[in-house]
Amino acid sequence: MDIAIHINTALAHQVKHAQCFRAGFAKHGLQADITSIVELQADLHVVSGPWYAKRQWLKHPRVIYIDRCHYRGNPEHVSLGWLKPDGGREFRQGEGRTPPAVKPLKDSRYTIFLEDYGGPREKADHIRYHPAHQEPSMSLRDDLKPYGVAIGYMTTALVIAALEGLRVDCRDKRSIMAQPDWLDILPYADWSHNEIANGDAWEHLKS
Secondary structure (H helix, E strand, C coil), rough: CCEECCCCCCCCHHHHHHHHHHHHHCCCCCEEEECCCCCCCCCCCEECCCCCCCCCCCCCCCCCEEHHHHHHCCCCEEEEEEEEECCEEEEECCCCCCCCCCCCEEEEEEEEEEECCCCCCCCCCCEEEECCCCCCCCCHHHCCCCEEEEECCCCCCHHCCCHCCEEEECCCCHHHHHHHHHHHHHCCCEEEHHHCCCCHHHHCCCC
C-alpha cells in the first residue's frame, strides 16, 4: 500500500506530525512517504491541517485528516479522523478509554457565540472571537463562566463549552458536537504524538 503524508515542510508542527505517523506506520510494517507534493498519488493519504492538501484529496476514499485536538489542550495532542467528502471527519468509538468529566449543566440563559477562524459571526449575549481575529483577554474557560448556552459551528471551543456544563447549539453537522454520541467518541478523536508514533493511532483508525 502506497502512503503519502502531505505536509508544508516550513511548518514545524506538520513536520512533527509526519514523523510520528511515519514511525507509527512502520510499527505495522508499512512504509510511508513524507512529501510536500500535494498532487502525489497514493492508496492512503495523511493530510495535516485545513490549508495544505485537504482540498486536493477531499473526495479520496482513504484520507486521515489531522487537526488541532478537541480537549487535551496542549501541542502534544492532535485530533485524527477519516476525512469525509463534506470536509468533516468520521470518528470511531473504541474500547478502554474513559471519557472526560462533564460538569453539571448550568441554568444560565445567557449565550456566548464561539467564532471559527474565517467563519460566521452571529448574535449572542457575548461573542468570543477567534484568537487570530482578536486576542482574548482571558482564558476560554474563564470566558465561558457567566454563560449557559454556547453557539458555534466547527470550533473545538464547543467541546470545552460542553465539558464546562454549557448547553451547546452546534450549527454545523460536520462538527463532532453534532454527533449524539460525541462524549463516547471524544476519547478516540484526540491522540498524543507518542500514541501516533507507537502505532496505537493507526491500530484504531484501520479498524
